[in-house]
Amino acid sequence: MTPENAEAILRQYFAPWIQRLGLRVEEVGERHAVVRLPWSDDLAREGGGLSGQAMMAAADTATVVAISSARGGFVPMTTVQQSTTFQRPVVGKDVLLDVRITKLGRTLAFTEITLTAEGGDEVVARASTVYALLG
Amino acid sequence: MTPENAEAILRQYFAPWIQRLGLRVEEVGERHAVVRLPWSDDLAREGGGLSGQAMMAAADTATVVAISSARGGFVPMTTVQQSTTFQRPVVGKDVLLDVRITKLGRTLAFTEITLTAEGGDEVVARASTVYALLG
Amino acid sequence: MTPENAEAILRQYFAPWIQRLGLRVEEVGERHAVVRLPWSDDLAREGGGLSGQAMMAAADTATVVAISSARGGFVPMTTVQQSTTFQRPVVGKDVLLDVRITKLGRTLAFTEITLTAEGGDEVVARASTVYALLG
Amino acid sequence: MTPENAEAILRQYFAPWIQRLGLRVEEVGERHAVVRLPWSDDLAREGGGLSGQAMMAAADTATVVAISSARGGFVPMTTVQQSTTFQRPVVGKDVLLDVRITKLGRTLAFTEITLTAEGGDEVVARASTVYALLG
Numbered sequence: 001m002t003p004e005n006a007e008a009i010l011r012q013y014f015a016p017w018i019q020r021l022g023l024r025v026e027e028v029g030e031r032h033a034v035v036r037l038p039w040s041d042d043l044a045r046e047g048g049g050l051s052g053q054a055m056m057a058a059a060d061t062a063t064v065v066a067i068s069s070a071r072g073g074f075v076p077m078t079t080v081q082q083s084t085t086f087q088r089p090v091v092g093k094d095v096l097l098d099v100r101i102t103k104l105g106r107t108l109a110f111t112e113i114t115l116t117a118e119g120g121d122e123v124v125a126r127a128s129t130v131y132a133l134l135g
Numbered sequence: 136m137t138p139e140n141a142e143a144i145l146r147q148y149f150a151p152w153i154q155r156l157g158l159r160v161e162e163v164g165e166r167h168a169v170v171r172l173p174w175s176d177d178l179a180r181e182g183g184g185l186s187g188q189a190m191m192a193a194a195d196t197a198t199v200v201a202i203s204s205a206r207g208g209f210v211p212m213t214t215v216q217q218s219t220t221f222q223r224p225v226v227g228k229d230v231l232l233d234v235r236i237t238k239l240g241r242t243l244a245f246t247e248i249t250l251t252a253e254g255g256d257e258v259v260a261r262a263s264t265v266y267a268l269l270g
Numbered sequence: 271m272t273p274e275n276a277e278a279i280l281r282q283y284f285a286p287w288i289q290r291l292g293l294r295v296e297e298v299g300e301r302h303a304v305v306r307l308p309w310s311d312d313l314a315r316e317g318g319g320l321s322g323q324a325m326m327a328a329a330d331t332a333t334v335v336a337i338s339s340a341r342g343g344f345v346p347m348t349t350v351q352q353s354t355t356f357q358r359p360v361v362g363k364d365v366l367l368d369v370r371i372t373k374l375g376r377t378l379a380f381t382e383i384t385l386t387a388e389g390g391d392e393v394v395a396r397a398s399t400v401y402a403l404l405g
Numbered sequence: 406m407t408p409e410n411a412e413a414i415l416r417q418y419f420a421p422w423i424q425r426l427g428l429r430v431e432e433v434g435e436r437h438a439v440v441r442l443p444w445s446d447d448l449a450r451e452g453g454g455l456s457g458q459a460m461m462a463a464a465d466t467a468t469v470v471a472i473s474s475a476r477g478g479f480v481p482m483t484t485v486q487q488s489t490t491f492q493r494p495v496v497g498k499d500v501l502l503d504v505r506i507t508k509l510g511r512t513l514a515f516t517e518i519t520l521t522a523e524g525g526d527e528v529v530a531r532a533s534t535v536y537a538l539l540g
Contacts, residue, residue, distance in 0.1 A: 013181040018188055020152060046148040052214045053153055053195050057188035079187045080378065081351045081400050083218045083488035085533060087508040087515050102528040103492040107377065108350065108402070110492050112517075112531060123507040126517060128490060128531060130351050130400065132378070215513065216486045216535050218353035220398060222373040222380050237393040238357040242512065243485065243537070245357050247382075247396060258372040261382060263355060263396060265486050265535065267513070283451040288458055290422060316418040322484045323423055323462035330458050349457045353488040 001028050001069045009074045014061060021058055025065055026096070031104070033066035036118075037095040050090040052125070058097055059084060059113045059127035066099040067109050067131060076134040080108070084127040093117040095124065107133055136163050136204045144209050149196060156193055160200055161231070166239070168201035172230040185225040187260070193232055194219060194248045194262035201234040202244050202266060211269040215243070219262040228252040230259065242268055271298050271339045279344050284331060291328055295335055296366070301374070303336035306388075307365040320360040322395070328367055329354060329383045329397035336369040337379050337401060346404040350378070354397040363387040365394065377403055406433050406474045414479050419466060426463055430470055431501070436509070438471035442500040455495040457530070463502055464489060464518045464532035471504040472514050472536060481539040485513070489532040498522040500529065512538055 006025040010018075020042070027034035035058065037043075043054040060079055068074045095115050103110040108130060115125040141160040145153075155177070162169035170193065172178075178189040195214055203209045230250050238245040243265060250260040276295040280288075290312070297304035305328065307313075313324040330349055338344045365385050373380040378400060385395040411430040415423075425447070432439035440463065442448075448459040465484055473479045500520050508515040513535060520530040 015180045015186040015189070016177045017152075017155060017175075018180075018186060020155075040152075042151045045150045045153075047211075051150040051153060052217075053192035054150070056191045056195070056217065060188050060191070076182075078224075079221050081218070081220050081353075081490075082187075082191065083216070083351075083353055083533065085216045085486075085515050085535060086214050089213075102531060110490050110528075110531070123515075126507060126515070126533060128488065128533060130490060216355075216488075218398065218486075218488055220351075220380050220400060237396060245355050245393075245396070258380075261372060261380070261398060263353065263398065265355060285450045285456040285459070286447045287422075287425060287445075288450075288456060290425075310422075312421045315420045315423075317481075321420040321423060322487075323465050324420070326461045326465070326487065327458035330461070346452075348494075349491050351488070351490050352457075352461065353486070355486050356484050359483075 001072060003028055006065045006069060009068050013074060018057060018061060021054060023058060023061055028069035031070055031101045033062060033069055033099045035062035035065055035097045037097065039092055039094050048091050052086050055095065055115055055125045056084050060129065062097040062099045062113060063111045063129045063131060066101055066111060070101055070104050077131050078134065079129060080132050081130040082127060084125060086125050088122060088124045090117045090124050109133055136207060138163055141200045141204060144203050148209060153192060153196060156189060158193060158196055163204035166205055166236045168197060168204055168234045170197035170200055170232045172232065174227055174229050183226050187221050190230065190250055190260045191219050195264065197232040197234045197248060198246045198264045198266060201236055201246060205236055205239050212266050213269065214264060215267050216265040217262060219260060221260050223257060223259045225252045225259050244268055271342060273298055276335045276339060279338050283344060288327060288331060291324060293328060293331055298339035301340055301371045303332060303339055303369045305332035305335055305367045307367065309362055309364050318361050322356050325365065325385055325395045326354050330399065332367040332369045332383060333381045333399045333401060336371055336381060340371055340374050347401050348404065349399060350402050351400040352397060354395060356395050358392060358394045360387045360394050379403055406477060408433055411470045411474060414473050418479060423462060423466060426459060428463060428466055433474035436475055436506045438467060438474055438504045440467035440470055440502045442502065444497055444499050453496050457491050460500065460520055460530045461489050465534065467502040467504045467518060468516045468534045468536060471506055471516060475506055475509050482536050483539065484534060485537050486535040487532060489530060491530050493527055493529045495522045495529050514538055
């Protein structure tokens, strides 16, 4: 699977509202993926910071990219649980989401997602997800 | 505070991307709020179900409504943590978010949000949030 | 199923270390259970407050009681995810855990647990769990 | 701070019930710690697997070790939120908890904890915590 295949999955399976995040797939691998959430004023709340809702949505979406890549293509799946912490504000910068699959079972998958702002090492948010694999 | 005041807060403080959820405030109280996420194909993923990302975003947003109502107006605040479980699919129905504040401290607030589809009693998703109050 | 049956499950299936919590089953029903965590200095950290670890462990254990009750007896199951918030200190009081099953599927179950100190209405902690049902 | 100092903190501040986990501090650093949960039948549930409750309790406790190390000594603190996923069973092996502090603020700290069984690379459980720093 290539980043281009993964972006095609984004366009085909996700809601129009999610398409507006403008996510780009930077890297896909056997057990990981890197997804970029480009800065946009459309995603910023009053005060100028990136909304936490956009980060949660991007983390969930990036998980589907990583699992699809690990399985070699899209499979039906659904989020069971997502936990997210918000640690630092982001203003005016793209966010990179590094997704690691820690377990890919027959029916359940677990991932960890680290969000950093472009050009910085510090964690801006962290998420973990549990997914049910349906096919 | 009235539902109209609360909707004004939504319009003033949230990102344009969040405005597109079309959230409506049904009820506000001293320690709770009820918010409606109207059905829209724009929020549905391939297959027709409401995206989990929209439910997470609505739960976070509804929390701000409930805390603002409890404090008698908007105060600067930021999400620290959100945990969400996804329990049943929603197709073609509005979702009602019932937010209960379980603690409103000086610096931290905790809420529980139950999401049901209109006309049904069953839980479609559940969220809990921790917020930092900055003012 | 009776509270006595449920306590027999506690004795049979849980680790000796968990037995030392001294949990008692107050109530079991079709979709809920109430479990008591008796106050003990053994569970208190320096300063005198009940340890959060004891509350997390009791919440997990109480979930097994509720699901067993809902299924009419113990079935093999395993915790997939637990999220817990800690909201108020507890000193010198029993804690009551009210477990509600929000979904009991074929392979996954979801619960919400509210912890209050005896004699008080305020939430001291909240937990949600996702369980995999194996039989 | 040394592992010995950290173990002294464990003995001084934690509940007697937590002491019975027998946690040992392997490593402490500026932003991390490694803690060992030795295998014990006392912590195993029926069937022989390590109880998830012990893993949650160890993760919480290991966080206090890491934050104390980062701050150069124990400071009063309290868990605000803990999310844990359980990914693989552990039978007959010690568990190593690797705690990373992703943010150490003035009033809030965030950590990520990876649990592996001794001699294995695979994640057996993952936890994230939010702590309030009180001093």
